[in-house]
Amino acid sequence: MLTEDGKHLYVSYDEYHNLIEKLALKVFQSGWQFDTILCLARGGMRPGDILSRVFNKPLAIMSTSSYRADAGTVQGHLDIARFITTPKGEIAGRVLLVDDLADTGHTLKAVFEMLKSNYAPITELRSAVIWTKGVSTFVPDYSVEFLPTNPWIHQPFENYDSMSPEMLLEKWKL
Template sequence: MEKRFVDYAQYHALVDKVLANVQQANFHPDVVVGVARGGLMLADGLSRGLPSPMAVVMASSYREGSGTQQGQLRISSSVASLSPLQGRVLVADDLVDSGRTLAALLQHLRVAHPGITEVRSAVIWHKHSATFQPDFFAETLDHDLWIVQPFEVRDFR
């Protein structure tokens, strides 16, 4: 599979683009939830730029084939947060591939945290073929490629 390496300058410009999209939509989340691992840097940037507190959830469906093939979704049993998840929530992840993971995670959060009144999603990359449309994103990918984010280079030496 083709790989696209993104450096820190490119990455921060993409985070700023997502942040601008959220601000232009006049969405003011009560908390930004970062999906570990790939969504943590985006969540941090959004949390600082909006400003809103940040929480963290673990969710993964990419464990097969050395982490390159989608398998069964696993979601952490708790969310790391200083206060209960409630109100307006913005879930940040790195990319929407098929869309199944993020759609299932949003549904899980709504059920597990009934105080949530609105949940939206933000990603850096959105694959054109995805079945789920995130609310905010920086780029649409027209073909299948593997993004190597600047903090993932140890995985691809």
């Protein structure tokens, strides 16, 4: 649900999963065949996992990090892992790069360029996200929702960003 001022988008688990299914349909209806899904951890892990299951394709993972401060609400320096975890040795062929959103586009653009220059076995690379913000400098190949007002997206699992094991003990009275 988008707030009236357009500054916040609150997403339930059901909405989140419906959007991932719509993303899968966009990729499927394009007719593009791919060999591997490469998700960007952490935001792309849930969509990547579901797309991997729907398309029955191996899931590779690359860690990136730019949101760290204030429970993941302040963007900082971008770190991109040097290695990709994949069940099939080396990532190769046609690769679908998956993340949750194209926010500023900085992360996706940097990863896209790094993959194209450092991973010669990748013959074709396309990108898929749930949301693309109006300020994004990167235009994904597949996206479900365009957000011209650039709201902060409150994803259903972000309450874990500020949760601790002690808080879980209190919650569950263990």
